[in-house]
Amino acid sequence: MGSIPGAFKDDHEMGFRLIGFGYFLAGIIIILAIIIAEAxxxxxxxxxxxSDLGAPSLSPHPCIFNISIIIYGFIVFLVSLFFLLQNRSSGSGNRCSSTNSKTISFIFIMISGICAIGVGAINEDLGVAHTLCAAFTFIFGILAAFFSGFWVKIPYNVISAIIAVFSFIALLFLVAEIDLGIGLGGIERMVAYPLILWEMGLGGYLMNEGKAMVLKEQPEQSDKNFIL
Structure with a gap:
């Protein structure tokens, strides 16, 4: 039965921590940017x-929001891609449902990050393209939160599922233009903010659980002579 070399295991663990730090940092950046842009x-x-915060026709300082969400999207994309490359280079051949769900989650987060870049690069004044980027940012963020529920530990798997369902319902209200008395901007925040907070929570989870995640995968991989 094989085992994970100590140095490589440490690198793999540090990879999870860096990914977690990236998600947490991205969340802080976009939340602070929205607060400042509103102010x-x-x-x-x-x-x-x-998105009104990034529309040159409406906001006196659209660059605050647009540049920040581009940075946010780039960080999310980069760390998600880092996970996928790390997972591939580790030689993982495990096909269990939790491993597949983990990979799917990171693919969806990565796509969400790409779409977020589009939200900033194609501002609200440019019409349909911006709306599609925003919609896909939400959709893939919701899917990422949902699939993460299959591999993160209790209670965060429950929290992830609740956030995914809550944001999805809010997105339906947003599409139907039902504002529930808080305006469509308020409904949009019911989609966006839970997803941002979930992403930051996932970042904290990965920073804390990096070692445990590596050790959890060790027996499954070593039985099949794979090395993480």
Whole structure:
């Protein structure tokens, strides 16, 4: 029966921690950017769409939001890609459902990050393309949260599932233009904020569980002569 070499195992563990740090940092950046962009936008109210903060025709400082969400999306994309490359280079051949769900989750997060870059690069004034980027950012974020529920530990798997369902329902209300008295901007925040908080929570989870995740995969891999 094989085993994971100590140095490589340490590198793999550090990889999980760096990925977690990236997600957490990205969440902090976009939340602070939204707060600052709202503060310098005279008369702005949370009942307005978030993307209004990046529209040159509406916001006096659209670059605050647009540049920040591009940075956010790039970080999310980069660390997700890092996980997929690390997972591939580890020689993982495990086909158990938790491993597959983990890979699917990171693919969806990566796509969500790419779409977030599009939200900033194609501002609200440019119309349908921006709307599609925003919609796919939400959709793939929801899917990522849902599939993460199959591999993260209790209680975060339950939290992930609740957030995925909550954001999905809120997205349906947003598409149907049902504002429930909090404006469509408020409904949009019911989609976006839980997903951002989930992503930050996932970042904390990965930073804390990096070693445990490596050790958990060791017996399954060594039985098949794979090395993480």
């Amino acid at each position: 310098v936008y005279p008369g702005y109210h949370v009942t307005q769409y978030i």
